Amino acid sequence: MTDPVSRNRVSGVYGGIIAIGYNTELVAKKKLPVPACWKDLLDPAYKGEVMLGNPNASGTAYLMLATLVQVMGEEPAFDYMKKLNANVNQYARSGIGPMTAITRGETALGSTVLHGVINEIARGFPVLPVLPCEGVGYEIGSMAIVKGARNLDAAKKFYDWALTPEAQKIGLDVKEYAIPTNRNVPLPAQVPKLTDIKVINYDFAKYGASDTRKRLLERWEKEVNSGK
Numbered sequence: 001m002t003d004p005v006s007r008n009r010v011s012g013v014y015g016g017i018i019a020i021g022y023n024t025e026l027v028a029k030k031k032l033p034v035p036a037c038w039k040d041l042l043d044p045a046y047k048g049e050v051m052l053g054n055p056n057a058s059g060t061a062y063l064m065l066a067t068l069v070q071v072m073g074e075e076p077a078f079d080y081m082k083k084l085n086a087n088v089n090q091y092a093r094s095g096i097g098p099m100t101a102i103t104r105g106e107t108a109l110g111s112t113v114l115h116g117v118i119n120e121i122a123r124g125f126p127v128l129p130v131l132p133c134e135g136v137g138y139e140i141g142s143m144a145i146v147k148g149a150r151n152l153d154a155a156k157k158f159y160d161w162a163l164t165p166e167a168q169k170i171g172l173d174v175k176e177y178a179i180p181t182n183r184n185v186p187l188p189a190q191v192p193k194l195t196d197i198k199v200i201n202y203d204f205a206k207y208g209a210s211d212t213r214k215r216l217l218e219r220w221e222k223e224v225n226s227g228k
Contacts, residue, residue: 012140013162014171014178017197018063020130021117022109023102032108037133038068038080041109046087051098051110053091054225056217059139060095064111065220066207067137070200081224091225102127113139114197118177118190135200141178 020035027034032049035041041050053061068077089107092098098110099117103125117129143162145155161167168180177191187193206212 010142010144011159011163012142012181013168014141014180015194016060016116016139016141016178017114017131017199018060018067018136018138019112019114019117020109020132021099021102021112021120021127022130023105023107024126024128026105026108030108035109035130035132038071039134041087042080042083044087046108048087048089049108050084050087051090051092051101051107052084052088053095053098053111054093055220056225057093058095058097060113061091061111062213062217063113063137063139065216067135067200067202069216070137070203070207071134078219078223081220085224099127113178114192115177115179119175122175122177122190131197133198135198137200137202140181140204 020041022034026032030049032045033040033043035043035046053064055061055065065077065081068080071077072080090101092101092110095111095113096116098107099112099120101107102110102112103120109130112129114129114131117127120127143159145152145159149155163182165180165182165184168182168185171178171180172185172188172191177188179187179191179194207216
């Protein structure tokens with residue numbers, strides 16, 4: 001059998017699903033509705049209660065931006081984000097920022113990835129995820145060996161090991177609940193199956209291209225972030 005390194009230029013190690021996280025205690029205290037869909041975040045009840053990431057600084061936030069464009073279409077997506085801006089209290093500079101604020105009770109809900117919420121549930125925080133009904137995009141944490149690597153043999157050994165079930169199970173063992181890419185890794189009950197999630201057919205070639213990314217980020221900065 002051909003080894004993974006010779007067959008792949010880039011290999012995925014884990015998957016992450018874009019999601020909304022919310023603080024159950026804060027939502028109950030403020031009598032806020034629990035959103036089910038992206039469109040629900042436009043509810044005036046959420047004014048000042050939503051924290052999102054800044055896609056110019058956060059890969060997770062760009063994942064949300066690209067997801068909304070693919071789910072809604074570009075023009076409706078930007079119209080949506082401009083309206084949502086009225087409910088946003090802050091655009092965090094990191095992808096983990098909103099979830100950290102949610103766990104601390106500093107904001108009721110915000111953008112995150114699914115395993116970011118599951119990780120905090122496992123740590124005992126009163127949080128839950130929402131996977132919006134319109135569909136969600138996803139990321140693939142990947143690796144590749146840089147051309148001209150000085151320790152090529154060692155890099156290949158690590159690369160091959162990182163793709164094994166034994167290696168990918170380590171994350172789950174230490175309660176880091178990103179979804180392993182090796183199908184032979186047994187999933188704990190906390191990790192949902194991808195078949196149970198409405199995952200969109202995310203166009204990595206288009207939305208990972210530098211020209212598309214640059215254009216969307218510039219448009220977001222001009223039309224959405226300028227309103228804060």
